[in-house]
Amino acid sequence: MVKEKIIAIDLGGTSAKLALVSTTGSIIYQWALPTDSSEEGLYIVPNLIQSIQSELKSRNESINEFLGIGFGTPGTVQENGSVVGAYNLGWQRAHPVKEYFDQAFDIPFYIENDANVAALGEQWQGAGKGFQDVGMLTLGTGVGGGIVMNGKIITGSTGSAGEIGHITVDFTDDFLCTCGKHGCLESVASATGILNLAHHLATYYEGNSRLYQATIKDERLNAKMIIDAAKNGDDFARVVFEHFCRYLGLACSHLANILNPSVIVIGGGVSQAGDFLLNQILSEFEHFVFAPIRNKTKIQLAQLGNDAGVIGAASLVIQ
Incomplete structure (x- = not known):
C-alpha cells in the first residue's frame, strides 16, 4: 500500500494544531486541541495521542495508512526525542515525547523545534519554495x-x-x-x-x-x-x-x-x-x-x- 498521508502536530503554549497532510504538502483535514500545561505538562502528550486516535476513528482511517507523524514543539529537542526547556508547556525537565508516541503508534515519529519546523514549512511550500x-x-x-x-x-x-x-x-x-x-x-x-x-x-x-x-x-x-x-x-x-x-x-x-x-x-x-x-x-x-x-x-x-x-x-x- 502506498502511503500518501502524514499526521502533523504544531504544539503551542495555548493550543496544538493537528492536521492530516498529503505527501505533496496539502492539508487534507485539520483540528485544534487546548494545551493543558498543568502538573508540569503531564497531560499534553496523552491528550494529543487520544485526540489523534479519536479523529482517526471518526474518519474511519487506520494509523497504518499514514507514512509517519511529524511534531513541532517549543523548547530544545534532544537526540532521543525528549524535549527540555519548554517552559510555557511546563516541560522544564526532559519530557520523553518520542517515547510516548512510539509506544502508542507503530509508525515513524519525528520531532523538531517549532521555529525550525516553521522554516521547513516555508522552505517546502511557502516563501522559500524552490x-x-x-x-x-x-x-x-x-x-x-x-x-x-x-x-x-x-x-x-x-x-x-x-x-x-x-x-x-x-x-x-x-x-x-x-x-x-x-x-x-x-x-x-x-x-x-x-x-x-x-x-x-x-x-x-x-x-x-x-x-x-x-x-x-x-x-x-x-x-x-x-x-x-x-x-x-x-x-x-x-x-x-x-x-x-x-x-x-x-x-x-x-x-x-x-x-x-x-x-x-x-x-x-x-x-x-x-x-x-x-x-x-x-x-x-x-x-x-x-x-x-x-x-x-x-x-x-x-x-x-x-x-x-x-x-x-x-x-x-x-x-
Whole structure:
C-alpha cells in the first residue's frame, strides 16, 4: 500500500494544531486541541495521542495508512526525542515525547523545534519554495529562527542552532532579554521589543506626537498600534519603527553574511505589517550586508501563516 498521508502536530503554549497532510504538502483535514500545561505538562502528550486516535476513528482511517507523524514543539529537542526547556508547556525537565508516541503508534515519529519546523514549512511550500537554502525569522512575542541548508534543518551540536533572536545587536545595557542577556534581537525587534524601544526612545524625544504622549502616559500600546502610527506619519512612531527595522536589517545581514541563504523569510504576527515592514528591513539590510551578496539574497514575507507549523512538521516525515 502506498502511503500518501502524514499526521502533523504544531504544539503551542495555548493550543496544538493537528492536521492530516498529503505527501505533496496539502492539508487534507485539520483540528485544534487546548494545551493543558498543568502538573508540569503531564497531560499534553496523552491528550494529543487520544485526540489523534479519536479523529482517526471518526474518519474511519487506520494509523497504518499514514507514512509517519511529524511534531513541532517549543523548547530544545534532544537526540532521543525528549524535549527540555519548554517552559510555557511546563516541560522544564526532559519530557520523553518520542517515547510516548512510539509506544502508542507503530509508525515513524519525528520531532523538531517549532521555529525550525516553521522554516521547513516555508522552505517546502511557502516563501522559500524552490530554494534549498533558507533562513527564517519569526517575529512574535519573541523572535524565533530557523535555518534550512541543502534542504535540511540545521540543529547544531546541542539542538540550539538558529537562535537568531539571541544575536546581540545592541551594546548598551538598556534592553534586558528574557534569556538574561542584554541587547538580544528579541529585546528590541519583537512585538515586546518594539514597546521596549518606544519607552527607551521617549526619554530622548523632543517632539510632541500622539504616540509619544501615549507612551509617556503609559497608555496600553501594542506593536500594531506603533507600526500603524508610523504608517500614518506619526513622527515619534517613525523614529521607533526605524530603530526597530535597523536591528532587523542588521540581524538579517549577519544571517546572510555567515550562511549565504538564497532567501530570508520574515514571519510571525508582526510580519502582518507587510511591505511597509519589508521595505524598511530591506533598506537597512542593504546598508549592512557584504556587498557581493547584497543582490543575491532575497528577503520575503512568509506565505503560510498559521499553517507553516503543520506543513513543516509533515516535511520532517518526508525528509
